[in-house]
Amino acid sequence: MEPLRPVPPGLRLALGLGFFALFIGLWALATEGGFVQPLFLASPGQTLRSGWSLLTEFGFLGDIAVTVGRVLGGFAIAALIGVPLGLLMGAFKPVEAFFEPFISFARYLPASAFIPLLILWAGVGEAQKLSVIVIGSVFQIVIMVSVIAGGTRPDLVEAATTLGARRGGILRRVIVPAAAPGIAEALRLVLGWAWTYVIVAELIGATSGIGHMIMDSQRLLDTGQMIFGIVTIGVIGLVTDFLFKAANRALFPWAAL
Amino acid sequence: MDATNPRLAVEAVTRTFPARGRAGPTLALQPTTLSVAPGEFVAILGPSGCGKSTLLRIVAGLDRPTAGSVTLAGRPVTGPGPERGMVFQSYTLFPWLTVEQNIRFGPRERGLPEAAQREIAARLIARVGLRGFEGHWPRQLSGGMQQRTALARALANDPAILLLDEPFGALDHQTRELMQELLLEVWAADAAGARKTVLFVTHDIDEAVFLASRVLVMSARPGRVKADLPVPLPYPRDWTVKTTSAFGALKARLMGEIREEVRRAAATEA
Numbered sequence: 001m002e003p004l005r006p007v008p009p010g011l012r013l014a015l016g017l018g019f020f021a022l023f024i025g026l027w028a029l030a031t032e033g034g035f036v037q038p039l040f041l042a043s044p045g046q047t048l049r050s051g052w053s054l055l056t057e058f059g060f061l062g063d064i065a066v067t068v069g070r071v072l073g074g075f076a077i078a079a080l081i082g083v084p085l086g087l088l089m090g091a092f093k094p095v096e097a098f099f100e101p102f103i104s105f106a107r108y109l110p111a112s113a114f115i116p117l118l119i120l121w122a123g124v125g126e127a128q129k130l131s132v133i134v135i136g137s138v139f140q141i142v143i144m145v146s147v148i149a150g151g152t153r154p155d156l157v158e159a160a161t162t163l164g165a166r167r168g169g170i171l172r173r174v175i176v177p178a179a180a181p182g183i184a185e186a187l188r189l190v191l192g193w194a195w196t197y198v199i200v201a202e203l204i205g206a207t208s209g210i211g212h213m214i215m216d217s218q219r220l221l222d223t224g225q226m227i228f229g230i231v232t233i234g235v236i237g238l239v240t241d242f243l244f245k246a247a248n249r250a251l252f253p254w255a256a257l
Numbered sequence: 258m259d260a261t262n263p264r265l266a267v268e269a270v271t272r273t274f275p276a277r278g279r280a281g282p283t284l285a286l287q288p289t290t291l292s293v294a295p296g297e298f299v300a301i302l303g304p305s306g307c308g309k310s311t312l313l314r315i316v317a318g319l320d321r322p323t324a325g326s327v328t329l330a331g332r333p334v335t336g337p338g339p340e341r342g343m344v345f346q347s348y349t350l351f352p353w354l355t356v357e358q359n360i361r362f363g364p365r366e367r368g369l370p371e372a373a374q375r376e377i378a379a380r381l382i383a384r385v386g387l388r389g390f391e392g393h394w395p396r397q398l399s400g401g402m403q404q405r406t407a408l409a410r411a412l413a414n415d416p417a418i419l420l421l422d423e424p425f426g427a428l429d430h431q432t433r434e435l436m437q438e439l440l441l442e443v444w445a446a447d448a449a450g451a452r453k454t455v456l457f458v459t460h461d462i463d464e465a466v467f468l469a470s471r472v473l474v475m476s477a478r479p480g481r482v483k484a485d486l487p488v489p490l491p492y493p494r495d496w497t498v499k500t501t502s503a504f505g506a507l508k509a510r511l512m513g514e515i516r517e518e519v520r521r522a523a524a525t526e527a
Contacts, residue, residue, distance in 0.1 A: 042367075051450035069514050088331055095413075111476070153349075155345060155347050156349055156351060158319050158337070158349070159343070159345060159349040159407075160351075160362070160366075161318075161319070161336070161337035162318075162319070162337045162339075162341065162342065162343040162411070162420075163339060163342075163362050163366060163410065163411070163414060164338060164339030164366045164367050164414060165362075165366045169366050173362070173366070174351070177353040177354075178351075178352075178353070180353075180360075196454050200435070221447070253394070254352050254353045254354075254394045254395075254396065255352070255353075
């Protein structure tokens, strides 16, 4: 091992899978070997069996669909508000001066702490679930996008002005395209956090969704189902992350060269 | 003032940078007056930090003079505009646009029809020798090719004046000489009466003498124009002009002027 020396792709994959194998192996050893009681931790095999029955008997696919829908819905609303506002803040310093102090404060408000209030305001329906995700995501998006847009190379803006671009042209044809790959990357990160908020929202006052299933399983002390629910979220997260990365590469070929 | 005279007039332009921290305000440019006739190729030569780029940026409208005024064809310069094309020392092509799209940026911004944009881009791509690279991203180009694209991009607006801020400063020596010849070729492609006015900032004496019809030597900071010399070498020029005695004599003279300034600059910094 040399510092900063790249690893060949085959070895990289083998090492990455290796840790998964090690992790599952230790898990199996702890449970099947009798070191941990099944009441507290189901074995990998038991988790898979629970998962199978969840999918085939208890309509878990429906819960997954509901949760994915909530995440994407809340995330889309947050992005539709956050990206334009962040771009304006990054591009125009008075706009930034107006919003930035409040948003810096607001983004430290824990989204989960709003749940009781939101239940009071919006009940336990979809509006409440979406609100939790929006509150958790929108301020992060605004701050990250405004930093990215504000970091546009000033010499590119100057070049555009000497080519005849005015305020609108600079925003649309320099700042937006320059910031686009960074914004896509920021959205990818925030989407990951949105998953945390949706589960928290579903743990309280929900009648469907992955979080609700996990809560139900706790009442039955079914650790296999709980773990399967958690792993499902991880897998979906990994898949969306992969899709996001692939989309970014396809959308911004100039940035990846 | 006569609005039909496309002369560039710099009148008593001064630039002071405001105080920063414990350092007092810096006088970058002493009152500078300058008149450039249409079609002149003027090199602004000076040691680094002498305010030559500041002067160029003020003409471009990217910086405002503390006092004085700049007029082009009688109209005061209040900000950047497409009639003053600029090529920067740093690579400023838009990385998300191809070579062809970069060149079309100005015409598109001015609302020209797409067919006209394409026609302009195709003509300039041919002129700067980038045929076959229309669809490349800037990142795929060498430094010299990027600056050729930047030159074409500035020319796409058909500016009255071309402002070049050490455009070849980041290139290796050989590429740089080729680029100088290319620039002269592009500039001299227009008939003698229709050539663009050029302001070319450089600290390279050879470059200044080879390209320009007139060389302005700037003093060390705070900058002022300390010499204004015509270059009596006929166009078209190619590299062989660098071996002539007239070239050598002018170069020797300029070296004397510049050395004095570099020494003064070194003394004030010490």
